[in-house]
Amino acid sequence: MTHNAIQRLLLKRFALAAGTYALVLLLLWLAFFTGHYDAPLTSVAIGSALVVTSQAILFAVFYSGCNLRFADPSLTEAQVLLGLGWQTWLIAHLDEARGAFLVFYVLILLFGLFHLSRRSFVRCALLVFFSFSTITLWEGYHFQLPDPAMAVLQVCVLFIVLVWLVLYARYVQASRQRMRQRRFALQAHQDTLRGMMRQLEDLVATDELTGLFNRRHFLRLASRELNAMEAGVVHGLALIDLDHFKRINDLHGHAAGDQVLQAFAGVATACLRDSDVLARYGGEEFVVLLPDCDADSLISCCERLRIAFTDVELIGLNVRNLSLSAGMTLLELGDDLDDALQRADQALYRAKRDGRNRCAAAWENVDA
Numbered sequence: 001m002t003h004n005a006i007q008r009l010l011l012k013r014f015a016l017a018a019g020t021y022a023l024v025l026l027l028l029w030l031a032f033f034t035g036h037y038d039a040p041l042t043s044v045a046i047g048s049a050l051v052v053t054s055q056a057i058l059f060a061v062f063y064s065g066c067n068l069r070f071a072d073p074s075l076t077e078a079q080v081l082l083g084l085g086w087q088t089w090l091i092a093h094l095d096e097a098r099g100a101f102l103v104f105y106v107l108i109l110l111f112g113l114f115h116l117s118r119r120s121f122v123r124c125a126l127l128v129f130f131s132f133s134t135i136t137l138w139e140g141y142h143f144q145l146p147d148p149a150m151a152v153l154q155v156c157v158l159f160i161v162l163v164w165l166v167l168y169a170r171y172v173q174a175s176r177q178r179m180r181q182r183r184f185a186l187q188a189h190q191d192t193l194r195g196m197m198r199q200l201e202d203l204v205a206t207d208e209l210t211g212l213f214n215r216r217h218f219l220r221l222a223s224r225e226l227n228a229m230e231a232g233v234v235h236g237l238a239l240i241d242l243d244h245f246k247r248i249n250d251l252h253g254h255a256a257g258d259q260v261l262q263a264f265a266g267v268a269t270a271c272l273r274d275s276d277v278l279a280r281y282g283g284e285e286f287v288v289l290l291p292d293c294d295a296d297s298l299i300s301c302c303e304r305l306r307i308a309f310t311d312v313e314l315i316g317l318n319v320r321n322l323s324l325s326a327g328m329t330l331l332e333l334g335d336d337l338d339d340a341l342q343r344a345d346q347a348l349y350r351a352k353r354d355g356r357n358r359c360a361a362a363w364e365n366v367d368a
């Protein structure tokens with residue numbers, strides 16, 4: 001969840017608490033006008049004003065984002081303690097109507113059921129019990145209790161309700177903990193799966209021997225490049241075939257042939273830009289797509305590659321006269337990839353036919 005979403009949620013939660021305060025204040029005034037609240041009008045008015053002020057301060061804290069500076073940005077414990085304080089003040093001034101208002105202690109504790117730690121919850125429950133018991137004892141000591149037996153009953157009921165709430169809170173928090181652990185485990189599984197998917201995608205797209213893209217992945221990438229092509233932009237495409245590769249295999253063995261293929265991959269990768277797409281097209285044939293490239297750049301790139309390959313020295317192998325032939329073509333907006341590959345293939349055929357170790361361009365229509 002984002003910061004803003006959490007903050008919105010906290011503000012909604014605060015609004016719920018503030019609404020409850022408004023209703024309790026209404027009940028307070030009702031108790032006052034029906035003669036159940038034992039305090040002068042000014043005291044009730046000042047008390048109500050203080051409650052409203054405390055809520056206004058809390059609203060300012062949430063609205064300004066100051067709450068985010070605290071370890072618990074929901075400020076649950078502070079809000080619960082404040083609520084318990086006001087509730088005790090209210091209870092202390094009520095006569096036999098006190099019993100009906102006891103329910104608000106439960107309401108305040110329920111507010112902290114999900115967010116308070118086990119310890120804080122027990123602390124708050126103890127505070128409720130001792131606050132109410134102290135008021136009852138104090139009034140009993142000063143013979144101010146209208147019905148002492150009822151007061152004892154209220155203390156007992158409150159005790160039982162509080163014990164139940166503490167046990168229930170433990171149960172709820174243990175369940176939440178379990179759920180949180182499950183969520184973490186699920187997230188870890190998802191990360192592993194995502195990693196495996198990436199590995200699989202790499203495997204599917206890569207040629208095992210050379211580490212280059214394979215033909216299928218090249219065709220996908222090239223089609224994407226072609227579709228995203230803008231007017232006026234030209235891409236270069238070249239099919240590259242290693243010369244007399246069969247002879248290398250025959251004279252030096254298949255492993256040596258593999259080493260030559262890997263050497264070509266290394267040399268070609270070093271000669272190309274990061275944005276160029278090089279792939280093994282099949283056997284000893286490779287393909288390269290040079291985005292945003294004119295005829296001159298394509299020729300000089302293929303020539304650079306050809307010369308670099310002739311200079312390759314293979315460790316532990318005495319393979320001489322390495323060379324390659326390339327067929328080049330240019331891709332323009334609206335061009336078809338298969339057609340372009342065919343043009344490059346025809347140019348490659350010409351390069352082979354004309355003696356190999358050379359680059360031929362499809363646009364040089366010498367056969368025409």
Ligand SMILES: Nc1nc2c(ncn2[C@@H]2O[C@H](COP(=O)(O)OP(=O)(O)OP(=O)(O)O)[C@@H](O)[C@H]2O)c(=O)[nH]1
Pocket residue numbers: 209241242243244245246247249253254255256257258261282283284352356
């Ligand atoms: N070592 C090795 N050889 C391969 C691999 N893939 C294909 N080849 C061999 O590459 C050779 C290609 O031979 P040809 O198609 O006759 O081509 P070439 O000998 O290079 O002749 P030109 O292309 O005309 O210059 C075949 O002998 C294949 O067996 C590979 O992965 N490793």
